[in-house]
Amino acid sequence: MSISKSFPILLLLSLGLGLSGRLTHVQAQTLPLADNLTSLLSPEGQALLQGSDAQADYVPLSSHFSTQQNPAFCGVASMVMVLNALNIPAPIASEWNRAYFTQENLLNEETATIIPRERIARMGLTLAELAGILEQYPVNAEIFHGEDVSLEQFRELVATNLAESNNFVLVNYLRRAIAQERGGHISPIAAYDADTDQFLILDVSRYKYPPVWVSASELWNATNTIDSVSGKTRGFLLISPTANL
Template identity: 30%
Template structure:
Protein backbone atom coordinates (compact mmCIF):
# COMPACT_ATOMS: atom_id res chain seq x y z
CA UNK A 1 0.00 0.00 0.00
CA UNK A 2 2.83 2.33 0.92
CA UNK A 3 4.52 1.50 -2.39
CA UNK A 4 1.26 2.12 -4.26
CA UNK A 5 0.85 5.53 -2.63
CA UNK A 6 4.43 6.41 -3.52
CA UNK A 7 3.89 5.28 -7.11
CA UNK A 8 0.65 7.26 -7.39
CA UNK A 9 2.33 10.36 -6.02
CA UNK A 10 5.22 9.97 -8.47
CA UNK A 11 2.78 9.52 -11.34
CA UNK A 12 0.86 12.61 -10.24
CA UNK A 13 4.03 14.72 -10.06
CA UNK A 14 5.30 13.51 -13.44
CA UNK A 15 1.87 14.01 -14.99
CA UNK A 16 1.61 17.51 -13.52
CA UNK A 17 5.05 18.39 -14.91
CA UNK A 18 4.13 17.21 -18.39
CA UNK A 19 0.83 19.09 -18.32
CA UNK A 20 2.53 22.23 -17.06
CA UNK A 21 5.02 21.98 -19.89
CA UNK A 22 2.31 21.38 -22.48
CA UNK A 23 0.31 24.31 -21.14
CA UNK A 24 3.16 26.65 -22.11
CA UNK A 25 1.74 26.64 -25.64
CA UNK A 26 -1.91 26.89 -26.65
CA UNK A 27 -2.45 26.14 -30.33
CA UNK A 28 -4.98 27.86 -32.57
CA UNK A 29 -7.34 24.87 -32.70
CA UNK A 30 -7.75 24.98 -28.91
CA UNK A 31 -10.97 26.84 -27.92
CA UNK A 32 -8.97 28.71 -25.29
CA UNK A 33 -6.94 30.30 -28.07
CA UNK A 34 -9.91 32.25 -29.45
CA UNK A 35 -10.98 33.19 -25.93
CA UNK A 36 -7.55 34.69 -25.30
CA UNK A 37 -7.77 36.69 -28.50
CA UNK A 38 -11.21 38.02 -27.59
CA UNK A 39 -10.10 39.03 -24.10
CA UNK A 40 -6.83 40.58 -25.29
CA UNK A 41 -6.51 44.35 -25.10
CA UNK A 42 -3.37 44.25 -27.27
CA UNK A 43 -4.47 42.77 -30.59
CA UNK A 44 -4.58 45.72 -33.01
CA UNK A 45 -2.07 44.05 -35.33
CA UNK A 46 -3.96 40.77 -35.58
CA UNK A 47 -6.35 41.73 -38.37
CA UNK A 48 -3.84 42.93 -40.95
CA UNK A 49 -1.20 40.33 -40.09
CA UNK A 50 -3.74 37.51 -40.38
CA UNK A 51 -5.05 38.88 -43.68
CA UNK A 52 -1.54 39.00 -45.15
CA UNK A 53 -0.27 35.82 -43.52
CA UNK A 54 1.81 33.62 -45.82
CA UNK A 55 3.57 30.36 -45.01
CA UNK A 56 7.31 30.14 -45.58
CA UNK A 57 8.27 28.57 -48.90
CA UNK A 58 11.04 26.42 -47.45
CA UNK A 59 12.70 25.67 -44.12
CA UNK A 60 15.17 28.55 -44.39
CA UNK A 61 12.62 31.26 -45.22
CA UNK A 62 10.90 31.91 -41.87
CA UNK A 63 12.55 35.34 -41.69
CA UNK A 64 11.82 36.07 -45.34
CA UNK A 65 8.15 35.12 -44.94
CA UNK A 66 7.86 37.19 -41.75
CA UNK A 67 9.28 40.22 -43.54
CA UNK A 68 6.86 39.77 -46.45
CA UNK A 69 3.87 39.52 -44.10
CA UNK A 70 4.79 42.66 -42.18
CA UNK A 71 5.60 44.72 -45.28
CA UNK A 72 2.29 43.73 -46.85
CA UNK A 73 0.46 44.66 -43.64
CA UNK A 74 2.14 48.06 -43.78
CA UNK A 75 1.70 48.82 -47.48
CA UNK A 76 -0.89 46.80 -49.40
CA UNK A 77 -3.89 49.08 -50.21
CA UNK A 78 -2.02 52.01 -48.64
CA UNK A 79 1.18 52.59 -50.61
CA UNK A 80 1.00 49.89 -53.30
CA UNK A 81 3.35 51.82 -55.59
CA UNK A 82 6.17 50.87 -53.22
CA UNK A 83 5.59 47.17 -53.83
CA UNK A 84 7.32 45.60 -56.86
CA UNK A 85 5.60 43.07 -59.09
CA UNK A 86 6.83 39.48 -58.91
CA UNK A 87 7.37 38.72 -62.59
CA UNK A 88 8.71 35.26 -61.73
CA UNK A 89 5.12 34.08 -61.26
CA UNK A 90 4.75 33.64 -65.02
CA UNK A 91 7.09 31.95 -67.46
CA UNK A 92 7.95 33.66 -70.75
CA UNK A 93 5.59 31.23 -72.51
CA UNK A 94 2.74 31.98 -70.10
CA UNK A 95 3.28 35.74 -70.38
CA UNK A 96 2.73 35.46 -74.13
CA UNK A 97 -0.90 34.51 -73.55
CA UNK A 98 -1.66 37.31 -71.11
CA UNK A 99 -3.30 40.57 -72.25
CA UNK A 100 -0.59 43.01 -73.27
CA UNK A 101 1.96 40.24 -72.77
CA UNK A 102 1.73 40.90 -69.07
CA UNK A 103 2.50 44.58 -69.60
CA UNK A 104 5.33 44.33 -72.12
CA UNK A 105 3.56 45.04 -75.43
CA UNK A 106 3.04 48.44 -77.13
CA UNK A 107 -0.62 49.41 -77.43
CA UNK A 108 -2.48 52.59 -78.38
CA UNK A 109 -4.74 52.32 -75.33
CA UNK A 110 -2.51 53.57 -72.51
CA UNK A 111 -4.79 52.20 -69.77
CA UNK A 112 -4.49 48.80 -71.43
CA UNK A 113 -0.72 49.11 -71.56
CA UNK A 114 -0.54 49.95 -67.85
CA UNK A 115 -2.59 46.91 -66.89
CA UNK A 116 -0.73 44.04 -65.24
CA UNK A 117 -1.94 40.58 -64.24
CA UNK A 118 0.20 40.88 -61.11
CA UNK A 119 -0.78 42.32 -57.76
CA UNK A 120 1.18 44.88 -55.77
CA UNK A 121 1.93 42.43 -52.99
CA UNK A 122 5.24 41.30 -51.52
CA UNK A 123 6.25 37.73 -52.15
CA UNK A 124 9.20 35.82 -50.78
CA UNK A 125 10.97 36.61 -54.05
CA UNK A 126 10.41 40.36 -54.27
CA UNK A 127 11.20 41.01 -50.62
CA UNK A 128 14.73 39.77 -51.38
CA UNK A 129 15.40 41.97 -54.43
CA UNK A 130 17.68 44.39 -52.56
CA UNK A 131 18.62 42.20 -49.59
CA UNK A 132 22.33 42.44 -48.65
CA UNK A 133 22.23 38.70 -47.94
CA UNK A 134 21.15 37.11 -51.19
CA UNK A 135 18.60 34.36 -51.67
CA UNK A 136 21.29 31.80 -52.46
CA UNK A 137 23.27 32.76 -49.35
CA UNK A 138 20.15 32.37 -47.21
CA UNK A 139 19.85 28.90 -48.74
CA UNK A 140 23.39 28.08 -47.65
CA UNK A 141 25.95 29.36 -50.15
CA UNK A 142 28.99 30.60 -48.14
CA UNK A 143 29.54 34.35 -48.30
CA UNK A 144 32.58 35.59 -50.19
CA UNK A 145 35.76 34.66 -48.33
CA UNK A 146 33.95 32.19 -46.06
CA UNK A 147 33.55 28.42 -45.99
CA UNK A 148 30.62 28.59 -43.57
CA UNK A 149 27.10 27.63 -44.66
CA UNK A 150 25.12 30.33 -42.87
CA UNK A 151 21.55 29.19 -43.47
CA UNK A 152 18.68 31.58 -42.91
CA UNK A 153 19.09 35.01 -41.32
CA UNK A 154 20.70 36.27 -38.15
CA UNK A 155 18.79 39.11 -36.51
CA UNK A 156 21.10 41.78 -37.96
CA UNK A 157 20.67 40.25 -41.43
CA UNK A 158 16.89 40.22 -41.01
CA UNK A 159 17.05 43.91 -40.09
CA UNK A 160 19.12 44.63 -43.21
CA UNK A 161 16.60 42.74 -45.34
CA UNK A 162 13.67 44.79 -44.03
CA UNK A 163 15.59 48.06 -44.37
CA UNK A 164 16.47 47.19 -47.97
CA UNK A 165 12.73 47.48 -48.66
CA UNK A 166 12.63 51.02 -47.31
CA UNK A 167 11.06 50.25 -43.93
CA UNK A 168 12.26 51.39 -40.51
CA UNK A 169 13.46 48.86 -37.95
CA UNK A 170 14.40 49.01 -34.29
CA UNK A 171 15.94 45.75 -33.10
CA UNK A 172 16.90 44.33 -29.72
CA UNK A 173 19.44 41.53 -29.25
CA UNK A 174 18.57 39.95 -25.91
CA UNK A 175 21.98 39.33 -24.40
CA UNK A 176 20.67 40.29 -20.96
CA UNK A 177 17.19 39.36 -19.73
CA UNK A 178 17.54 40.30 -16.06
CA UNK A 179 14.49 42.56 -16.37
CA UNK A 180 11.98 40.35 -18.17
CA UNK A 181 9.09 42.64 -17.23
CA UNK A 182 10.73 45.61 -18.99
CA UNK A 183 11.39 43.56 -22.13
CA UNK A 184 7.79 42.33 -22.15
CA UNK A 185 6.47 45.86 -21.61
CA UNK A 186 8.48 47.11 -24.60
CA UNK A 187 7.09 44.33 -26.78
CA UNK A 188 3.52 45.04 -25.70
CA UNK A 189 4.03 48.76 -26.33
CA UNK A 190 5.06 47.92 -29.90
CA UNK A 191 1.85 45.92 -30.37
CA UNK A 192 -0.17 48.95 -29.31
CA UNK A 193 1.59 51.42 -31.62
CA UNK A 194 -0.32 52.03 -34.87
CA UNK A 195 1.54 50.87 -37.96
CA UNK A 196 4.25 49.12 -35.93
CA UNK A 197 4.76 45.36 -36.17
CA UNK A 198 6.67 43.01 -33.89
CA UNK A 199 8.74 40.07 -35.15
CA UNK A 200 10.49 37.67 -32.77
CA UNK A 201 13.67 35.68 -33.47
CA UNK A 202 13.99 32.75 -31.08
CA UNK A 203 15.16 29.18 -30.55
CA UNK A 204 12.27 26.72 -30.90
CA UNK A 205 13.62 24.47 -28.15
CA UNK A 206 13.05 27.36 -25.74
CA UNK A 207 9.30 27.02 -26.28
CA UNK A 208 9.30 23.22 -26.30
CA UNK A 209 9.09 22.83 -30.08
CA UNK A 210 11.22 20.89 -32.54
CA UNK A 211 13.59 22.82 -34.78
CA UNK A 212 16.33 25.41 -34.58
CA UNK A 213 16.23 29.19 -34.82
CA UNK A 214 12.99 30.73 -36.04
CA UNK A 215 11.22 33.98 -36.95
CA UNK A 216 7.55 34.84 -36.62
CA UNK A 217 5.32 37.92 -36.38
CA UNK A 218 3.55 38.54 -33.08
CA UNK A 219 -0.13 39.41 -33.46
CA UNK A 220 -1.35 39.93 -29.89
CA UNK A 221 -0.65 39.78 -26.17
CA UNK A 222 -3.13 38.46 -23.60
CA UNK A 223 -2.55 39.83 -20.11
CA UNK A 224 -4.69 37.21 -18.36
CA UNK A 225 -2.54 34.31 -19.55
CA UNK A 226 0.60 36.44 -19.95
CA UNK A 227 1.14 35.09 -23.45
CA UNK A 228 1.93 36.26 -26.98
CA UNK A 229 0.13 35.07 -30.12
CA UNK A 230 2.68 33.81 -32.65
CA UNK A 231 1.67 33.63 -36.34
CA UNK A 232 4.08 30.82 -37.17
CA UNK A 233 5.16 30.89 -40.84
CA UNK A 234 5.84 27.15 -40.68
CA UNK A 235 2.26 25.95 -40.90
CA UNK A 236 3.45 22.55 -42.14
CA UNK A 237 4.49 21.71 -38.57
CA UNK A 238 2.76 24.18 -36.25
CA UNK A 239 -0.49 26.10 -36.09
CA UNK A 240 -0.55 29.66 -34.81
CA UNK A 241 -0.14 29.53 -31.06
CA UNK A 242 0.04 31.40 -27.79
CA UNK A 243 3.37 31.19 -25.92
CA UNK A 244 3.85 32.39 -22.37
CA UNK A 245 5.87 35.60 -22.32
CA UNK A 246 8.69 34.39 -20.08
CA UNK A 247 9.37 31.31 -22.22
CA UNK A 248 9.42 33.42 -25.37
CA UNK A 249 11.83 35.96 -23.90
CA UNK A 250 14.14 33.20 -22.67
CA UNK A 251 13.98 31.58 -26.12
CA UNK A 252 15.19 34.87 -27.63
CA UNK A 253 18.07 34.97 -25.12
CA UNK A 254 19.98 32.39 -27.18
CA UNK A 255 22.95 32.58 -29.53
CA UNK A 256 22.69 32.31 -33.32
CA UNK A 257 26.21 31.71 -34.68
CA UNK A 258 27.98 34.49 -32.75
CA UNK A 259 25.22 36.93 -31.77
CA UNK A 260 22.10 36.84 -29.66
CA UNK A 261 18.61 36.49 -31.00
CA UNK A 262 15.91 38.97 -30.04
CA UNK A 263 13.12 40.93 -31.68
CA UNK A 264 12.49 43.70 -34.19
CA UNK A 265 9.87 46.44 -34.39
CA UNK A 266 9.07 47.43 -37.98
CA UNK A 267 7.33 50.56 -39.25
CA UNK A 268 7.23 52.83 -42.32
Protein backbone atom coordinates (compact mmCIF):
# COMPACT_ATOMS: atom_id res chain seq x y z
CA MET A 1 0.00 0.00 0.00
CA SER A 2 1.35 3.39 -0.98
CA ILE A 3 0.56 6.34 1.25
CA SER A 4 -0.48 9.42 -0.69
CA LYS A 5 -3.59 11.55 -0.20
CA SER A 6 -4.74 9.45 2.73
CA PHE A 7 -1.45 9.94 4.60
CA PRO A 8 -2.33 13.06 6.66
CA ILE A 9 -5.49 11.45 8.06
CA LEU A 10 -3.70 8.18 8.82
CA LEU A 11 -0.93 10.04 10.59
CA LEU A 12 -3.39 12.08 12.66
CA LEU A 13 -5.30 9.00 13.73
CA SER A 14 -2.30 6.84 14.58
CA LEU A 15 0.04 9.35 16.17
CA GLY A 16 -2.31 11.59 18.13
CA LEU A 17 -2.07 14.86 16.22
CA GLY A 18 -4.81 17.44 16.32
CA LEU A 19 -7.19 17.84 13.40
CA SER A 20 -5.40 21.02 12.40
CA GLY A 21 -2.30 18.91 11.69
CA ARG A 22 -0.36 20.78 14.36
CA LEU A 23 1.61 18.81 16.89
CA THR A 24 -0.13 18.33 20.21
CA HIS A 25 1.32 17.67 23.66
CA VAL A 26 2.60 14.28 22.39
CA GLN A 27 5.74 15.94 21.02
CA ALA A 28 6.27 18.14 24.08
CA GLN A 29 6.40 15.11 26.38
CA THR A 30 9.10 13.25 24.49
CA LEU A 31 12.85 13.56 24.85
CA PRO A 32 14.88 15.61 22.35
CA LEU A 33 16.34 13.78 19.38
CA ALA A 34 19.95 13.83 18.24
CA ASP A 35 20.70 15.18 14.76
CA ASN A 36 21.07 11.67 13.32
CA LEU A 37 17.37 10.93 13.92
CA THR A 38 14.32 12.41 12.21
CA SER A 39 10.97 12.43 13.97
CA LEU A 40 8.01 11.15 11.97
CA LEU A 41 6.07 14.03 13.51
CA SER A 42 8.24 16.55 11.65
CA PRO A 43 7.56 17.73 8.08
CA GLU A 44 10.78 16.00 7.02
CA GLY A 45 9.72 12.74 8.65
CA GLN A 46 6.30 12.83 7.03
CA ALA A 47 7.85 13.52 3.62
CA LEU A 48 10.14 10.51 4.05
CA LEU A 49 7.15 8.26 4.70
CA GLN A 50 5.18 9.63 1.78
CA GLY A 51 8.15 9.07 -0.53
CA SER A 52 9.26 5.71 0.83
CA ASP A 53 9.05 2.69 -1.44
CA ALA A 54 8.72 0.00 1.27
CA GLN A 55 5.84 0.95 3.55
CA ALA A 56 3.37 -1.95 3.41
CA ASP A 57 3.68 -2.45 7.18
CA TYR A 58 3.05 1.14 8.24
CA VAL A 59 -0.75 1.27 8.10
CA PRO A 60 -1.50 -2.10 9.75
CA LEU A 61 1.06 -1.45 12.50
CA SER A 62 0.04 2.14 13.17
CA SER A 63 -3.60 1.03 13.38
CA HIS A 64 -2.59 -1.01 16.44
CA PHE A 65 0.17 1.27 17.79
CA SER A 66 0.65 0.40 21.48
CA THR A 67 2.50 2.06 24.33
CA GLN A 68 4.46 -0.30 26.57
CA GLN A 69 2.91 -0.65 30.03
CA ASN A 70 6.19 -0.45 31.91
CA PRO A 71 9.89 0.07 31.09
CA ALA A 72 10.46 -3.67 30.51
CA PHE A 73 7.44 -4.40 28.32
CA CYS A 74 8.75 -3.07 25.00
CA GLY A 75 8.81 -6.58 23.58
CA VAL A 76 5.31 -7.35 24.84
CA ALA A 77 3.85 -4.17 23.34
CA SER A 78 5.64 -4.87 20.05
CA MET A 79 4.23 -8.40 19.87
CA VAL A 80 0.72 -7.10 20.56
CA MET A 81 1.02 -4.73 17.61
CA VAL A 82 2.23 -7.44 15.24
CA LEU A 83 -0.29 -10.11 16.25
CA ASN A 84 -3.18 -7.67 15.92
CA ALA A 85 -1.84 -6.44 12.57
CA LEU A 86 -1.70 -10.05 11.35
CA ASN A 87 -5.31 -10.67 12.45
CA ILE A 88 -4.20 -13.67 14.48
CA PRO A 89 -7.17 -15.14 16.43
CA ALA A 90 -6.98 -13.36 19.77
CA PRO A 91 -8.22 -14.04 23.29
CA ILE A 92 -11.02 -11.94 24.71
CA ALA A 93 -9.85 -8.63 26.14
CA SER A 94 -11.77 -8.15 29.39
CA GLU A 95 -11.72 -4.36 28.99
CA TRP A 96 -13.99 -4.49 25.94
CA ASN A 97 -15.28 -8.09 25.87
CA ARG A 98 -13.82 -8.38 22.37
CA ALA A 99 -11.16 -10.58 20.82
CA TYR A 100 -8.07 -8.39 20.72
CA PHE A 101 -4.48 -8.83 21.87
CA THR A 102 -3.40 -6.69 24.82
CA GLN A 103 -0.34 -6.61 27.06
CA GLU A 104 -2.45 -8.46 29.63
CA ASN A 105 -3.90 -11.34 27.63
CA LEU A 106 -0.91 -11.99 25.34
CA LEU A 107 0.89 -13.71 28.21
CA ASN A 108 -0.63 -16.96 29.47
CA GLU A 109 0.27 -20.41 30.82
CA GLU A 110 1.86 -21.42 27.51
CA THR A 111 4.05 -18.33 27.23
CA ALA A 112 5.05 -18.74 30.88
CA THR A 113 6.90 -21.91 29.85
CA ILE A 114 9.19 -19.63 27.83
CA ILE A 115 9.47 -16.90 30.46
CA PRO A 116 7.03 -15.89 33.23
CA ARG A 117 5.39 -12.47 33.24
CA GLU A 118 7.13 -11.50 36.47
CA ARG A 119 10.57 -12.06 34.95
CA ILE A 120 9.65 -10.08 31.84
CA ALA A 121 8.58 -7.19 34.08
CA ARG A 122 12.05 -7.24 35.70
CA MET A 123 14.35 -8.20 32.84
CA GLY A 124 12.55 -7.64 29.57
CA LEU A 125 12.95 -10.16 26.73
CA THR A 126 15.83 -11.59 24.76
CA LEU A 127 15.46 -12.18 21.03
CA ALA A 128 14.99 -15.93 21.58
CA GLU A 129 12.34 -15.37 24.25
CA LEU A 130 10.54 -12.93 21.97
CA ALA A 131 10.45 -15.53 19.19
CA GLY A 132 9.44 -18.27 21.62
CA ILE A 133 6.42 -16.34 22.86
CA LEU A 134 5.32 -15.41 19.34
CA GLU A 135 5.48 -19.03 18.24
CA GLN A 136 2.99 -20.02 20.92
CA TYR A 137 0.60 -18.45 18.41
CA PRO A 138 0.16 -19.44 14.73
CA VAL A 139 3.13 -17.44 13.47
CA ASN A 140 6.70 -18.10 12.39
CA ALA A 141 9.41 -15.92 13.94
CA GLU A 142 12.81 -16.19 12.26
CA ILE A 143 15.74 -14.94 14.37
CA PHE A 144 18.65 -12.97 12.94
CA HIS A 145 21.44 -11.92 15.29
CA GLY A 146 23.35 -8.76 14.45
CA GLU A 147 26.71 -10.51 14.27
CA ASP A 148 25.38 -13.03 11.74
CA VAL A 149 24.27 -10.60 9.02
CA SER A 150 26.16 -7.94 7.10
CA LEU A 151 24.81 -4.43 6.64
CA GLU A 152 23.84 -5.35 3.08
CA GLN A 153 21.98 -8.47 4.24
CA PHE A 154 20.25 -6.54 7.02
CA ARG A 155 19.08 -3.88 4.58
CA GLU A 156 17.87 -6.42 2.01
CA LEU A 157 16.05 -8.69 4.46
CA VAL A 158 14.26 -5.91 6.30
CA ALA A 159 13.45 -3.73 3.27
CA THR A 160 12.05 -6.71 1.38
CA ASN A 161 9.80 -7.58 4.31
CA LEU A 162 8.57 -3.98 4.59
CA ALA A 163 7.60 -3.94 0.92
CA GLU A 164 5.35 -6.99 1.39
CA SER A 165 2.04 -7.23 3.20
CA ASN A 166 1.15 -9.68 5.97
CA ASN A 167 4.61 -10.02 7.50
CA PHE A 168 6.47 -7.84 9.96
CA VAL A 169 9.83 -6.98 11.53
CA LEU A 170 10.66 -6.52 15.21
CA VAL A 171 14.10 -5.09 15.93
CA ASN A 172 16.10 -5.48 19.14
CA TYR A 173 18.74 -2.74 19.36
CA LEU A 174 20.88 -0.76 21.78
CA ARG A 175 19.44 2.73 22.18
CA ARG A 176 22.81 4.31 22.94
CA ALA A 177 24.09 3.18 19.54
CA ILE A 178 21.59 5.48 17.81
CA ALA A 179 22.08 8.35 20.30
CA GLN A 180 19.04 7.67 22.48
CA GLU A 181 18.89 7.17 26.22
CA ARG A 182 19.66 3.94 28.06
CA GLY A 183 19.96 0.33 27.01
CA GLY A 184 18.35 -2.38 24.91
CA HIS A 185 14.96 -1.86 23.30
CA ILE A 186 12.47 -3.64 21.03
CA SER A 187 10.05 -2.05 18.56
CA PRO A 188 8.53 -2.70 15.13
CA ILE A 189 10.09 -1.31 11.95
CA ALA A 190 7.40 0.15 9.69
CA ALA A 191 9.01 1.54 6.52
CA TYR A 192 12.20 1.97 4.51
CA ASP A 193 13.24 4.93 2.36
CA ALA A 194 15.80 3.84 -0.23
CA ASP A 195 16.76 7.36 -1.31
CA THR A 196 18.12 8.20 2.16
CA ASP A 197 18.76 4.59 3.28
CA GLN A 198 16.71 5.01 6.46
CA PHE A 199 14.31 2.81 8.41
CA LEU A 200 11.28 4.01 10.40
CA ILE A 201 11.01 2.66 13.96
CA LEU A 202 7.58 2.82 15.61
CA ASP A 203 8.93 3.22 19.14
CA VAL A 204 6.56 1.62 21.66
CA SER A 205 7.87 3.83 24.49
CA ARG A 206 5.69 6.59 23.06
CA TYR A 207 5.99 8.63 26.26
CA LYS A 208 9.75 8.82 25.66
CA TYR A 209 10.41 9.11 21.91
CA PRO A 210 8.32 9.65 18.78
CA PRO A 211 8.61 7.29 15.81
CA VAL A 212 12.00 8.01 14.23
CA TRP A 213 13.86 7.57 10.98
CA VAL A 214 17.38 6.20 11.47
CA SER A 215 20.05 5.23 8.95
CA ALA A 216 20.34 1.57 8.02
CA SER A 217 23.99 1.49 9.07
CA GLU A 218 23.33 2.93 12.52
CA LEU A 219 20.42 0.59 13.17
CA TRP A 220 22.43 -2.41 12.00
CA ASN A 221 25.29 -1.41 14.29
CA ALA A 222 22.78 -1.07 17.14
CA THR A 223 21.69 -4.68 16.60
CA ASN A 224 25.29 -5.89 16.59
CA THR A 225 25.65 -5.26 20.33
CA ILE A 226 25.72 -7.71 23.21
CA ASP A 227 22.56 -8.41 25.22
CA SER A 228 23.83 -8.87 28.77
CA VAL A 229 21.08 -11.38 29.60
CA SER A 230 21.59 -13.78 26.68
CA GLY A 231 25.27 -13.08 26.08
CA LYS A 232 24.46 -12.93 22.36
CA THR A 233 24.12 -10.01 20.00
CA ARG A 234 20.77 -8.35 19.58
CA GLY A 235 19.12 -8.48 16.15
CA PHE A 236 15.71 -8.74 14.56
CA LEU A 237 12.81 -11.10 13.88
CA LEU A 238 10.99 -11.65 10.59
CA ILE A 239 7.43 -12.62 11.50
CA SER A 240 4.78 -14.20 9.29
CA PRO A 241 1.61 -16.23 9.83
CA THR A 242 1.84 -20.01 9.59
CA ALA A 243 0.70 -21.53 6.32
CA ASN A 244 -2.37 -23.15 7.85
CA LEU A 245 -3.76 -19.95 9.40
